Amino acid sequence: MxxxxxxxxxxxxxxxxxxxxxxxxxxxxxxxxxxxxxxxxxxxxxxxxxxxxxxxxxxxxxxxxxxxxxxxxxxxxxxTANLNKIEYLDDTTVYSGAGVQLSTLCKNLQEKSLKGLEFCYGIPGNVGGGLFMNAGAYGGEICSAVWEVEYLDENCQLKKINVKDCDFSYRHSVFQSKNWLITGCVFKLQLGNKEEILAFMEDIMQRRVTKQPLDKPSAGSSFKRPAGYFAAALIEECGLKGCSVGGAQVSEKHSGFIINKGDATCTDIVALAEHVEKVVLEKTGVKIEKEMIIV
Ligand SMILES: Cc1cc2nc3c(=O)[nH]c(=O)nc-3n(C[C@H](O)[C@H](O)[C@H](O)COP(=O)(O)OP(=O)(O)OC[C@H]3O[C@@H](n4cnc5c(N)ncnc54)[C@H](O)[C@@H]3O)c2cc1C
Missing domain, CATH: 3.30.43.10 (Uridine Diphospho-n-acetylenolpyruvylglucosamine Reductase, domain 2)
Known part of the structure; x- marks a missing residue:
């Protein structure tokens, strides 16, 4: 059927x-x-x-x-990979389909001397996933450049929602509590200096390569940042760096990342994440929460 x-x-x-x-x-x-x-x-x-x-x-x-x-x-x-249209609506306004990779969009904007999303360069997600998660890095969050988001509602009707109604906050958006499919987004950018934007993007990519275990499969930071703390520092303080369950391991390079050493199962990853949450709570009193979504 x-x-x-x-x-x-x-x-x-x-x-x-x-x-x-x-x-x-x-x-x-x-x-x-x-x-x-x-x-x-x-x-x-x-x-x-x-x-x-x-x-x-x-x-x-x-x-x-x-x-x-x-x-x-x-x-x-x-x-959503095929919802990949990028269309300039005017000099500083761009529509991006939900399936456009954030890094592809950043490069496209940089070539047009547009700034406002350059901090997203290197986040390996798409625009739709970025909006759902309100992805952010190096002091920026995707919501800061959003004008309106286009989505299919629970009745499969195409609608638009203004940024002020998206309830964006740290790794949170209205989309997390709705059964909607984001199809695209209109971003408002500012004109900037092409070379300066490129230099910033190359700098943050270099920082990622230096600090993150990008040679191993992962979902990035496995835990959200608890208010007033850094998850990676708490995990390290608890002696959990390098700790593993089956093929899943707390990265030796960045304790906030759980990595797949090669033969990890989902069960290994979930068991390790839950062990980390439990030990951190017991030893520091701070509750850390998984950022990755288990389906
Ligand atoms: C090496 C590495 C580094 C990372 N660095 C960062 C970082 O610096 N900052 C950061 O914030 N994140 C980071 N991440 C995490 C991840 O890239 C982000 O959360 C990203 O926004 C997820 O986008 P995605 O397209 O992969 O979404 P997915 O993982 O495919 O989906 C995430 C959630 O969004 C929902 N979703 C996706 N698309 C849509 C849509 N079109 N409509 C409705 N719901 C949708 C899915 O159902 C799911 O619940 C990193 C991950 C890795 C592997």
Whole structure:
């Protein structure tokens, strides 16, 4: 039934696909289907069909903050990678599809001498996932450049929401409490100096390479920053650097990252993250909370 729906509506899909290939942690079982709508109209048609048919689905961006369970996903992963249009609306206003990679958008803006999102360079997610998480780095948060977000609501209707109604705060947005699919976003940028923007982007990328275990699969910082503390410092203070469960390990290079040494399972990662949370709470009294999302 699903295959004929995809084929009749010319929706690109993958069947019985390993989710390891679709997340930066490289763990998880297989998805029954991964569907890749090519625009908002196709995404709306797909979501309506899945809802009406009672088929389980999950929206996936670049998979850089999500890990899937080892038993896999018995439904449809709706992957936004093909919602990848970038369109300039005027000199400083740009529409980006949800499936555009943040680093690709940053490079595109830099070439047009536009600043306002350059701190996102090196965050390995897409625009949609960045908005959902209110991704941020080096003093910036994606919400600071948002004008309005375009999304499909729970009835698969295409709507727009102004930034002031998005309830953005540290790693939080309104999208986390809604069953919506973000299809794109209008960003307002400022004109800047092309070379200075490039220099900043290269500098923060260098800082990432120096400080983060980028040679190993991960979901970036595994824990949110608890108010008044740094998760990595607390983890280190508790002697958990290098601690491992199966193939999952607290990185020796950056204690805030749990890494996949090569053969980790989702179960290993979750067990290690829960162990870290428990020890940190017992030894320091501070509650740290996972940033990565387990599906
Ligand atoms: C090496 C590394 C470094 C990182 N550094 C940073 C950093 O500096 N700062 C930071 O904030 N994060 C960082 N991250 C984490 C991650 O890149 C961000 O959270 C990013 O915003 C996730 O985007 P994504 O497209 O990968 O989303 P995914 O991981 O695919 O999804 C994340 C959540 O968003 C939802 N979602 C995704 N797209 C949509 C959509 N279109 N509509 C509705 N919901 C959607 C998903 O359902 C899921 O719940 C890092 C990760 C790695 C691996």
């Amino acid at each position: 699903l295959k004929s729906f995809f084929e009749e509506n010319e929706i690109q899909y993958l069947e019985n696909e390993s989710l390891k290939k679709h997340t930066t942690f490289k763990v998880g079982g297989k998805a029954k289907f991964i569907a890749l709508p090519s625009d908002a109209a196709q995404a709306a048609k797909l979501l309506c069909f899945l809802k009406d048919s009672g088929i389980k689905y999950y929206i996936l961006g670049k998979g850089s903050n999500v890990i899937f369970r080892d038993e896999g996903f018995d439904g449809v992963i709706v992957k």
